[in-house]
Each structure stands twice: as structure tokens, then as C-alpha cells.
Amino acid sequence: MADLPRKAARRTARLAALPLGYAGRSALGLGRRIGGAPADAVMTEIQQRTAEQLFRTLGELKGGAMKFGQALSVLEAALPEEVAAPYREELTRLQDSAPPMPTAQVRQVIAGDLGPDWSQRLTWLDGGPTAAASIGQVHQGRWHDGRDVAVKVQYPGADEALLSDLKQLARLGRSVGPLFPGIDIKPLVEEMLERATEELDYELEAAAQTTYAEAYADDPDIDVPRVVAHGRRTLVTEWMESESSLAAVIRDGSQEQRDRYGDLFARFLFSGPARTGMLHADPHPGNYRVLADGRLGVLDYGAVARLPEHGWPRAMGLLIRLCAAGDAAALEDGLRAEGFIKDRTRVDPDLVMDYLSPFVEPTLTETFRFTREWMREQFQRINNPKEPAYTMAVKLNLPPSYMLIHRTWLGGIGVLSQLEAEAPFRAILEEFLPGFAEPSTAP
Numbered sequence: 001m002a003d004l005p006r007k008a009a010r011r012t013a014r015l016a017a018l019p020l021g022y023a024g025r026s027a028l029g030l031g032r033r034i035g036g037a038p039a040d041a042v043m044t045e046i047q048q049r050t051a052e053q054l055f056r057t058l059g060e061l062k063g064g065a066m067k068f069g070q071a072l073s074v075l076e077a078a079l080p081e082e083v084a085a086p087y088r089e090e091l092t093r094l095q096d097s098a099p100p101m102p103t104a105q106v107r108q109v110i111a112g113d114l115g116p117d118w119s120q121r122l123t124w125l126d127g128g129p130t131a132a133a134s135i136g137q138v139h140q141g142r143w144h145d146g147r148d149v150a151v152k153v154q155y156p157g158a159d160e161a162l163l164s165d166l167k168q169l170a171r172l173g174r175s176v177g178p179l180f181p182g183i184d185i186k187p188l189v190e191e192m193l194e195r196a197t198e199e200l201d202y203e204l205e206a207a208a209q210t211t212y213a214e215a216y217a218d219d220p221d222i223d224v225p226r227v228v229a230h231g232r233r234t235l236v237t238e239w240m241e242s243e244s245s246l247a248a249v250i251r252d253g254s255q256e257q258r259d260r261y262g263d264l265f266a267r268f269l270f271s272g273p274a275r276t277g278m279l280h281a282d283p284h285p286g287n288y289r290v291l292a293d294g295r296l297g298v299l300d301y302g303a304v305a306r307l308p309e310h311g312w313p314r315a316m317g318l319l320i321r322l323c324a325a326g327d328a329a330a331l332e333d334g335l336r337a338e339g340f341i342k343d344r345t346r347v348d349p350d351l352v353m354d355y356l357s358p359f360v361e362p363t364l365t366e367t368f369r370f371t372r373e374w375m376r377e378q379f380q381r382i383n384n385p386k387e388p389a390y391t392m393a394v395k396l397n398l399p400p401s402y403m404l405i406h407r408t409w410l411g412g413i414g415v416l417s418q419l420e421a422e423a424p425f426r427a428i429l430e431e432f433l434p435g436f437a438e439p440s441t442a443p
Helices: 008-034 039-061 063-073 081-096 103-114 158-171 173-179 185-200 202-215 246-252 255-276 314-325 328-338 349-355 357-363 372-382 388-394 400-419 425-432
Strands: 122-125 136-143 148-154 227-230 234-238 278-280 288-290 296-298 304-306
Touching: 103 122, 103 148, 103 234, 122 148, 158 185, 185 202, 185 400, 202 227, 202 234, 202 255, 202 278, 246 255, 246 288, 246 400, 255 278, 255 288, 255 296, 255 400, 255 425, 278 400, 304 400, 314 328, 314 357, 328 349, 349 357, 349 388, 357 372, 357 400, 357 425, 372 388, 372 400
Parallel strands: none
Antiparallel strands: 122 136, 136 148, 148 234, 227 234, 278 304, 288 296
């Protein structure tokens, strides 16, 4: 593809066709079942063809469409196996790849950001991309001082495509929803819309990555590349030589690799706020690289939550500790104080604890084995109208300051479940989550 399709009508039409395609295949499948075809075989075929259309379309459109697909991909472990299995290959492909744009356009964007003499500083630039994602792609290059660098360049028209796609997906939320049982599409897209402008600004991303690189400069387990140069649509960082990504470990890693990189992934996710005042909020596996020396490399700082308390909210750790301790009354008081339960809303404290158990259960043992089966059980339990905990979904309120924290935490648990990793989750929270290791008192 030369670049992002720029005509809004064309992109809108392709996105609108997604639920229509699903409905058409479902109707055709019903006809085949009436004709005697086995129901399981028909449904598997419908899901496979739907997955191919959905994620091929999202990947080709890039922009907000692909970003939406990547956000869904980290929650793949929550889907029922009969739905997830045919989607998995397309989801993984979306996590780690996308169609490239021509080199001439890449050079044009770089010149616009770094000036007409850019080639004197960037003395070599690979003609083809080494990676491509939702709003930009990465080329390998060499800086004038001899350092190998990664040059991330934003697709022309990415801003228009990102905002247009997300608005269209928000309108299609109800009709796309049946493709992803148990995942509420509308708030996911709305939260992505709120962050879209920040993710388009590579100068903001450069500032965030610089902060992270300085904070983790001496870390024995985590590597964050330093920023070399930047503009609004171009970001040059030190090159990270990696063997694979977490997506590859998820696909065919040994149990030892799954446990090690699951542990490092969780430690990075939870240590970041204390070290930087920010939360790395894009946990999809393509951003996490396996290095030859065993460290975990972390890329892409476009989506970060700048936390007002310069770290995790202390109340969050206290609330999880209260729930783990079984103190339902104090938990309700704390949730009301933080705005999770509004003044006039009446709740059953025991059902609240049941609803929050996916956040708490991994903290109840010294180590916890995250699995796809466990993740599916949690999602099905709290999204099944027949289950008592389901009623909490409409009674609990998510304050704006917790929106990105909530999505990132769920995404992180999703990745750990895809890894099927065993990790000392309780010890990680005790070390990095304020309030969690404190006595069980309400915030």
C-alpha cells in the first residue's frame, strides 16, 4: 500500500462491511445447518472466515482500525476457546506486523521533521521497514557517530485515519460486539479516542521514552532504547537488537521462557509508575522484545498514562488488599470514597468482592499460574447474565483517572494468560503498588 487510504468514505465503507459480513456468513451458516451440515463445523468455518476478514481489514487500514485490533488482541485469552482458536493466528499476525509504505514517502517525512540536511546526520537508512504498526513504521539506520538507530516514521494521513476509524468503530460498537463475547467494545474505543491526539505526537513520545530510558538505564533485566533525535512525525532511537518478541514466546516458547518473560513483563508494568510517574499503557506483545542476553526490551511509548500522584494511586493497592482480606464493608467504603460506587447506588458488598476477584485472585498465593482457561472463566463469570456478579457491571462506576489504568491492567493480565506464565504476582505488587503491603484499612 502506498499510504493510509485518505478518503474517509472509503475507510468507513470497509469498516461498516465488517458486521455485515459476519451477519451474511451467519445467515448462510444457518441455511447450511438446516440443510444438514454439522453445527460445530459450520460455526468454526464462520469464525475462521470472519477472523480473516476482520483482522486483514484492520491490518490493511492501519490507523485507528489496526490500533483497535491490537487492543483486542491482548484480550484474546478471554475469548471462549471455540471463538479464540480460529482468531489466534490473525491476532498474532496483527500484533507483530503490518503492510509497509514506500521509501520515498519515508524520506519525505524525515526531511520535513529533521530538516533538508537530515542525511548528513542519518548517514544510512534501510530501504525496507523492519517493523510496521498502526500509525507508523520503523526502519534501521546509522547515525553520524556510528550508532545503529531505529527510525520510526508516521504514515502520511495517520491523524485523519486514526480519528476517523475510532469514531466509526464507536458507532459500530454494538454490531461488532457479537464477534467478541464478553468484551465491551464501546468504552474501549471511547478511551482510545481520548488518547489519540497524544499518540500522534512523536515529540510527546520522545519525552516519555527519554524518561523511561533514564529510569531503567542501570536495570539488569529491562532495556529501554535512548532517544537520539525527534520531530512531530519522526522518532530516532538507539537500535535494539532482539531475537524475537513476546508474541513468539506466546506462540512456541518453553515454559521456562514463559515464566521468565512473564515475570519481567509484570515487573516492568508495575515498576514503571514508581520510577517514571507514568504507566506504559500499550501492553501488546509486539512492543516487548526478547534480547540475546536474556533481558526484556520495551518499545513504543506513545500510549502512556501520566499519573497525577507520580505513581500508582495508593488507594488502588489498599482496595485490592481489602478485597484479598475479605473485608467487604471496608472495601465498599473505599470504593465509594474513590468514586467507583456513586452515592445513591446500593450494592451487595459480597457481590462486589466476587466481581473484583480477577484482580485479587493472583495475589492470594506466593506464585500464580496465569492461563487462558482461568482468564476465560473470569470473563465468562462476570459477563454472564445468569451469574450473580454480572449485576455489578452496571452498578460500578469507573472514574476517568482510572480508565487507562484499568485497560492496561486487564491487558497485562491478558498477556500473562497468553504466556501461560507462573509469576510471583503478590510479591511484585507488594514491592511496587503503594498501599498493597500496608495494613488493611480503608483509604
